[in-house]
Amino acid sequence: MNVLLLGGAGLLGSALRATVPADVQLAAPPHARLDVTDAAALERGLDLARPDWVLLCAAYTAVDRAESEPEAAHRLNAQAPALLARLCAARGVRVLMPSTDYVFDGRGTRPWREDDPTGPRSVYGRSKRAGEVALFESGAQALVLRTSWLFGGQARSFPRTMWERARAGQDSRVVHDQRGSPTYAGDLARWIWALLSLAPTGVLHAANAGVASWAEIAERVYAAAGRAQGITRVASTEYPTPAPRPSYSVLDCARLDALLPLPRRPWGAALDEFLSELRAEGAA
Numbered sequence: 242m243n244v245l246l247l248g249g250a251g252l253l254g255s256a257l258r259a260t261v262p263a264d265v266q267l268a269a270p271p272h273a274r275l276d277v278t279d280a281a282a283l284e285r286g287l288d289l290a291r292p293d294w295v296l297l298c299a300a301y302t303a304v305d306r307a308e309s310e311p312e313a314a315h316r317l318n319a320q321a322p323a324l325l326a327r328l329c330a331a332r333g334v335r336v337l338m339p340s341t342d343y344v345f346d347g348r349g350t351r352p353w354r355e356d357d358p359t360g361p362r363s364v365y366g367r368s369k370r371a372g373e374v375a376l377f378e379s380g381a382q383a384l385v386l387r388t389s390w391l392f393g394g395q396a397r398s399f400p401r402t403m404w405e406r407a408r409a410g411q412d413s414r415v416v417h418d419q420r421g422s423p424t425y426a427g428d429l430a431r432w433i434w435a436l437l438s439l440a441p442t443g444v445l446h447a448a449n450a451g452v453a454s455w456a457e458i459a460e461r462v463y464a465a466a467g468r469a470q471g472i473t474r475v476a477s478t479e480y481p482t483p484a485p486r487p488s489y490s491v492l493d494c495a496r497l498d499a500l501l502p503l504p505r506r507p508w509g510a511a512l513d514e515f516l517s518e519l520r521a522e523g524a525a
């Protein structure tokens with residue numbers, strides 16, 4: 242299978258590159274060589290790689306900065322998927338685009354299902370939702386894979402920041418009234434590779450099992466760093482951010498479980514694996 246990965250240097254893209262199955266021929270041109278907002282560059286990339294699938298991991302992911310840069314977020318998260326999907330539809334190429342729990346308003350009380358009404362509250366969430374809609378309107382065979390609270394690898398992520406603060410002897414005040422499903426990029430990458438041969442379309446939710454608040458994640462990281470008392474739980478109102486966050490964004494992953502025989506491990510076990518990697522980095 243030929244796969245074209247766009248955004249391969251990012252958090253998820255790096256995990257995908259680290260887990261490529263033997264039967265996949267992967268082309269992963271860097272941003273400098275293929276800008277996903279450039280139609281001619283996309284056409285060249287598609288004609289060169291002749292992919293069965295495009296994995297569109299290039300995205301505008303600075304959730305708070307997006308509030309003051311809505312055009313940039315929209316260009317990358319909505320216009321680029323629309324452009325790519327049109328080109329893919331014309332060539333019979335399948336497209337997978339990760340999306341986010343932030344397309345929901347966060348006011349639910351049970352895990353969000355794929356067909357629940359969306360209601361993004363931030364510029365980032367609205368731009369990702371517009372990208373989802375554009376993909377489905379393009380006529381391409383498209384899969385939108387919504388995930389949440391990613392961590393792993395060398396990229397910046399919440400657990401990595403907490404680890405670095407704990408190791409530097411800094412305490413942290415962390416919100417405890419937002420709940421979601423943390424997801425290890427390595428696990429998500431393996432699910433993605435397994436899904437490609439099944440060629441599903443539509444929307445799929447994919448996250449590690451279980452529910453956590455940001456404070457619970459931070460407490461596990463601090464405990465692993467030997468500073469169990471370093472976290473103070475606070476309310477979101479005490480930690481205002483430019484972009485509003487959903488207070489409940491747990492994803493219902495039953496559709497993924499029905500498709501893949503792989504067990505989805507709990508977020509805590511996945512986080513422990515990442516913490517071992519962080520420990521090994523420190524020892525190196």
Ligand SMILES: NC(=O)c1ccc[n+]([C@@H]2O[C@H](COP(=O)([O-])OP(=O)(O)OC[C@H]3O[C@@H](n4cnc5c(N)ncnc54)[C@H](OP(=O)(O)O)[C@@H]3O)[C@@H](O)[C@H]2O)c1
Nearest residue numbers: 248250251252253272276277299300302339340341388391
């Ligand atoms: N991170 C999360 O917690 C999270 C949660 C839910 C969903 N998601 C979704 O998962 C996907 C991957 O996220 P991520 O965290 O892996 O993102 P990321 O680490 O921010 O990586 C984004 C990648 O896109 C590249 N890029 C940016 N502009 C580009 C352009 N014009 N042309 C080509 N490449 C460009 C970046 O390259 P440069 O660095 O060179 O610009 C970077 O390699 C996104 O769709 C995101 O919305 C992420």
